[in-house]
Amino acid sequence: MENLGRIIKVSGPLVVAENMTGSKMYDVVFVSENMLMGEIIEISHDRASIQVYEETGGVGVGEPVYRTDMPLTAELGPGLIQSIYDGIQRPLDIIYSRAGDFITRGIMVPALSREKKWVFNSLVKVNEHVEYGDFLGYVDETTLIKHYIMVPEGVSGEIIEIYQGEFTVEETIAKIKTSSNIIDIKMLQKWPVRKHRPYFKKINSDIPLLTGYRVIDTFFPIAKGGTACIPGPFGSGKTVLQQQFARWIDANVIVYIGCGERGNEMTDVLMEFPELKDPKSGEPLMKRTVLIANTSNMPVAAREASVYTGITIAEYFRDMGYSVALMADSTSRWAEAMREISGRLEEMPGDEGYPAYLGARLASFYERAGIVKCLSKKQDITGALTIIGAVSPPGGDLSDPVVQATLRVAKVFWSLEANLAYSRHFPAISWLNSYSLYNDAVKEYFDKNIHEDFFSQKSEAMTLLEREAELEEIVRLVGIESLSGAERIILLAARMIREDFLQQNAYHEFDKYTIIEKQYIMLKIIIHFYKQAIEYLNIGVDINKIEKMQIKEAIARMKNMDDKNMDKIKSINDKIDIEFEELRTKEEI
């Protein structure tokens, strides 16, 4: 074969081949007789540098390189949900059944089963005119997901045949007559992962994506279609947080990318998700989840690809009008993979050895999030893609280039801090350093759907927390006696907000997820306590008595109360009033 490349250099995951004239950037190739998959990342004359997605041990100079002249693509179609893929979309469960416990090289398995038959239900009629993005029909992929089959890119015309019934992903389900010819439409479609999937237009997002975390939903909300970044040192709870999102977040489809992280963590997700029930439908969570696992000991170049594979699948479901949430844990490992490849290419390094294009790559990844009006002109549908990326800065140092580049594009910053984790304040999200730029956008939603004082209440709580930080400084220097009664009440109330509102136990039956209505009531009760305390202090009630009030225990326990019993929670409000009255009468004021 004249078209064969020839290897002239092997250096870790980077292979250089000659006789590659005619190949394009980001084309997929297969390296050596072992057929190791790789991608062209640099071309110089007839030489191409290839990043190989598998271990290159045993590969030598002179071995062949097979071209495909195709970019790296993701397979899209029924069968994606409930799958677990590696970074280049090979199903790990099938690899396990074929190759055993360890991942061997050069295995080729299609991402979607070619044998499985799906029941296709058509939504269009013969003679109907359809265009790119229109729905042709759907498959009930799981009880939670209706998988719509869309007209693929570049096709528009009239339906001349449409079928109904059981098909595999490679069988024709419709025929469309375009201006030039007749095209067979199959359920299986392919899309190059490094290219955005198109949409009609992006729209601003003003609906919060509720996570059930009080510190997030109330104080630092993320909007549907938004972007968020969670940096934190090891042990601060990034992964627990990401996994909790994957469990409870209010989205239709979850794409979870374990990028260069621990193998046992993926196992945890794999074992737990089929057991856990979606709070709304009662169905197993797995039925809305796609997992991508490229653990830290799996080949480094595939780690680079895993993020793109994941987001392409996420965009595909967005195009069906779903709200999709993508968790990437951790983008630092992705950036490190880029750094390693860049180093092998002998590129001029930027900060900390990262390539100069690190910022651009991260930005274009996060920019794939958003709420969009989908392409189809027939159905007026909007889809949302939300990205939540964990970052693992060395030593928890936020000046790390990956953190800084991410902060420039992500609009929500949940800062995880080690000292909070040490004092068992979980989630260890700092209330002083975190921010959300969606606060203004989602205000209207909260005003309308929860209560118009939701925002004023939360800013009051935030003020208390900020005042606490200042007062703590003073206490540290001169002791608590130097504070006035009102200041001590601020400390008391702020401690309540921290311990009884912000802290949340991911393993408690009722505490792990708090509906937004309950969050509002909880904060309202604490603020009410604060206001009453100040009032009664002013008429002469002893501060020491207020600090020892019984009601504090009821407030502390309200997070563990079932949200179905909202009246019982609300009744704490009245009990506060009663106890303050008792204090007053006892002191005969």
Add this chain to the structure above:
Amino acid sequence: MLKEYRSITNIYGPLLIVEGVENVKYEELVEVEISEGILRNGRVLEVEGDKALVQIFEGTRGIDTEKSRVRFLGRGIQMYLSPDILGKVFTGLGKPRTESDRILPEKKLDINGSPINPFARDYPNEFIQTGISSIDGLNTLVRGQKLPVFTGAGLPHNKIAAQIARQSTVLGKKEEFSVVFIAIGITFEESEYFINDFRKTGALQRSVLVLNLADDPAIERIATPRVGLTCAEYLAFEKDMHVLVILTDMTNYCEALKEISAARKEVPGRRGYPGYMYTDLASIYERAGRIKGKKGSITQIPILTMPEDDKTHPVPDLTGYITEGQIILSRSLHKKKISPPIDALPSLSRLKDKGIGKNKTREDHADLFNQLYAAYARGKEVQELAVILGEAALTDTDKLYYKFAEDFEVQYVSQGDYENRSIDYTLDLGWKLLSIFPREELKRISDEFLVKYLPDLISEDAAQTT
């Protein structure tokens, strides 16, 4: 007959370049014959055209460009294995250390192994009782976990590792752990300490020792952990054994990695360590775990020295991102004669939630842990405050916390090197220490357990019923 080359052109540091080679593969094992019968081993780091870059494990001293002959062996480094490896001692490259350590191999395995398919993994959830309260009670170890010990120069990390190896059992099961002890650049004395301890307790018969001592070639350390882990995988996944792997000291491994990276003139990452150190370390640490349908397991206890006790140094930092928690030793506790000086606050076992609770340790374990931890954290804060303001300035509640933190360190954390505490003893000790607090301070424990386990309440209840 293998082709021999006499075409070494450059030698620098641990590396050499051989020109005019054919059919050389990346990662291939290399033999250099300096003179009759004197061999050095190496591996191919890079091939480009007819040039191969070779890293020599035992150092390049004595190699010249004229007479030294190079052979490429067409395979990676392999470890010869059979069940007889138990009780034997190997060099850092996996060769028998003395004549009596020779075995009749049943199998050869490449020391690099292959990554475990995440789908094939079984979740580690079997509680290992180490008999050390601050591990069992607060940073519970489970079978298949990788839990490193972060230590500093001069701290008694070896004692702790030996104690874990000596005392570890799984409750209700009779199986003993096999131990794979991997010494990476540690001194003869340190290594001898472990070997003597294994000998005394009879553990030597079920141990494999892979030793690269401080005066052994530094570059060999790249291979040492992989040799040991290949033995561990063989014992665990082919011979159904539960294997405890002790790797000490991983900082020396990283130094060797840095040396090669520097010799190759690579762009360094933080503090001169190569940018790919995370991936490289992961390829070692991730070789712990359990596999579905296999009886055996690999539990790793890597030990590493934090330069200047700095947890943010790249070696502990990257390790912490890969392993499932860490046990951190504290110099200030060590000075207070608390032994083992385990610093409970920054230590963590990520897998503890799966290994504790009803039917595993005891139903009250999780609540008790949270309360002890929170109380100790508060106690330490109060102690700091007392240093600035004096003890007299503390509130009554704060004084309780002050005392608790002291008692906790002396009674709970501190224990003898040969004291093997049962999990029930550890839990009850926790309850005893908490009993100094009024009940409303124990917010993190559910009422049910307070009534059932808190010593004071139990006696009160008893008093009422009589």
